[in-house]
Amino acid sequence: MSARDPDDLLRDGGGEIGDLYRRLPRYDPPRRLDRAVLNEAARAVHSGKPPRRQRWIVGIGSAAGLVLAAGLAWRIGHEPMSTNDTVAPTEAPRVVPVQPIDESARARHDAPAREEPAAPPAAASPPVEQRAAGAVSGRQKAVRKQSAESKPAPPPMQAETPPPAPAAAPAPEPFSANEQELDKAKDAEKSESLSAGGAPNATSGLATQPATSTKMRRASPTLPSSSVELQRDMQLAPRDWLAHIRDLMRQGRRQQATESLRLFVQTHPDQRVPADLRELLE
Amino acid sequence: MGSEKTDEELMLAYAGGDLLAFEMLYRRHRGTLYRFLLRTLRHRADADELFQDTWSRLIAARERYRPEAKFTTFLLQIAHNLVIDRFRRLKPQASDEETEAVFRQLDAPESDQPERVLTEFEQRRRLQIALEELPEEQRVAFLLRVEGGLGLEEIGEITGAGRETVKSRLRYALARIRARFAT
Numbered sequence: 001m002s003a004r005d006p007d008d009l010l011r012d013g014g015g016e017i018g019d020l021y022r023r024l025p026r027y028d029p030p031r032r033l034d035r036a037v038l039n040e041a042a043r044a045v046h047s048g049k050p051p052r053r054q055r056w057i058v059g060i061g062s063a064a065g066l067v068l069a070a071g072l073a074w075r076i077g078h079e080p081m082s083t084n085d086t087v088a089p090t091e092a093p094r095v096v097p098v099q100p101i102d103e104s105a106r107a108r109h110d111a112p113a114r115e116e117p118a119a120p121p122a123a124a125s126p127p128v129e130q131r132a133a134g135a136v137s138g139r140q141k142a143v144r145k146q147s148a149e150s151k152p153a154p155p156p157m158q159a160e161t162p163p164p165a166p167a168a169a170p171a172p173e174p175f176s177a178n179e180q181e182l183d184k185a186k187d188a189e190k191s192e193s194l195s196a197g198g199a200p201n202a203t204s205g206l207a208t209q210p211a212t213s214t215k216m217r218r219a220s221p222t223l224p225s226s227s228v229e230l231q232r233d234m235q236l237a238p239r240d241w242l243a244h245i246r247d248l249m250r251q252g253r254r255q256q257a258t259e260s261l262r263l264f265v266q267t268h269p270d271q272r273v274p275a276d277l278r279e280l281l282e
Numbered sequence: 283m284g285s286e287k288t289d290e291e292l293m294l295a296y297a298g299g300d301l302l303a304f305e306m307l308y309r310r311h312r313g314t315l316y317r318f319l320l321r322t323l324r325h326r327a328d329a330d331e332l333f334q335d336t337w338s339r340l341i342a343a344r345e346r347y348r349p350e351a352k353f354t355t356f357l358l359q360i361a362h363n364l365v366i367d368r369f370r371r372l373k374p375q376a377s378d379e380e381t382e383a384v385f386r387q388l389d390a391p392e393s394d395q396p397e398r399v400l401t402e403f404e405q406r407r408r409l410q411i412a413l414e415e416l417p418e419e420q421r422v423a424f425l426l427r428v429e430g431g432l433g434l435e436e437i438g439e440i441t442g443a444g445r446e447t448v449k450s451r452l453r454y455a456l457a458r459i460r461a462r463f464a465t
Contacts, residue, residue, distance in 0.1 A: 010452070021428045041341050
């Protein structure tokens with residue numbers, strides 16, 4: 001056999017060199033590595049992703065949440081006038097107590113007139129605030145502020161002006177709560193449209209997310225778009241994905257390319273990283 | 283029953299949540315993978331690190347495993363990718379001139395070569411030294427063949443080299459090992 005002929009090595013068992021190789025000390029991994037690997041495998045199975053049945057439940061749940069959010073958003077789109085109409089009178093009594101206190105105090109001394117109560121001035125003062133807060137967001141702030149401020153107010157109202165209070169007082173609570181819910185639903189819908197590229201899991205949690213997180217998303221639009229892009233990259237076949245990373249490099253989006261390549265390596269650990277892209281990993 | 287299952291079946295079972303399948307798979311391949319890494323990297327600490335890293339990546343990618351690829355190829359592919367990353371930070375490859383010098387010596391007539399009868403112990407020692415001295419690509423090809431039991435195509439698939447290139451690397455590796463025995 002020629003020294004240059006590898007056929008001997010390619011025989012079953014690797015030929016004479018293969019035999020000799022197998023007589024070398026047969027090192028095995030230390031036990032601590034065995035434990036570490038087996039623990040990791042167990043963790044991945046037990047605490048990783050839920051079994052398929054549970055995933056279905058999560059999917060159905062998130063779909064139901066989306067339908068609900070869409071329904072609420074549709075409703076709010078068709079009832080803007082009615083909400084405005086109802087909000088105005090509901091807010092009136094909340095501001096009332098501040099001004100009429102003097103008048104009612106006077107009224108105690110002067111006369112027990114029922115017509116005098118502060119209903120008209122009270123109704124006059126809130127519209128000024130409302131006009132200033134004409135925009136929807138302004139209205140939300142006003143409603144929140146008022147609901148926060150008005151909580152201590154109702155007792156004097158109930159004491160001094162019983163007739164208007166029961167008519168108006170019960171209304172604001174459910175309406176402001178409703179509005180907040182509807183606004184949340186709107187937010188949810190907006191962020192859904194943002195992540196429409198393919199973040200099914202992200203949308204499922206939106207209904208319960210605090211309003212601040214949606215605000216943050218709106219404030220920094222690059223963050224979700226980047227993660228959405230990465231999720232989109234994950235759908236690509238390995239070869240297409242690498243081509244896409246090269247495109248990103250050509251467009252000068254090096255950071256995006258690096259993130260995408262890191263994700264590629266994690267997603268496809270068995271795929272080789274081409275030499276021209278390896279520098280991104282360093 | 284379980285021991286009759288192929289590696290590929292075990293891997294799919296593990297992807298479906300069967301931990302026992304993974305344990306069986308691990309027991310079958312832990313030694314091969316560890317020795318491949320240890321002899322390729324030549325440092326126990328590096329081998330330990332990449333051994334764990336290889337399994338971690340395999341675990342993370344379990345749901346993407348498709349049985350079209352032989353499990354050994356899949357596992358050693360992951361390990362090889364990690365090895366390549368590690369090599370990039372290390373020394374450069376041995377030059378072609380150096381390799382050719384080895385061949386020149388081997389191509390000399392038998393009569394010109396020193397005749398030696400080596401003891402078993404000496405043979406193993408020399409093989410070990412020869413393996414350590416092999417250029418990285420040749421050592422990887424040799425180990426994938428002898429330790430991993432892979433064929434030319436599979437080695438080519440893992441290393442990204444063509445069939446003939448793999449054959450050439452094995453040929454060079456064999457020549458260098460023999461040269462070590464001849465000196």
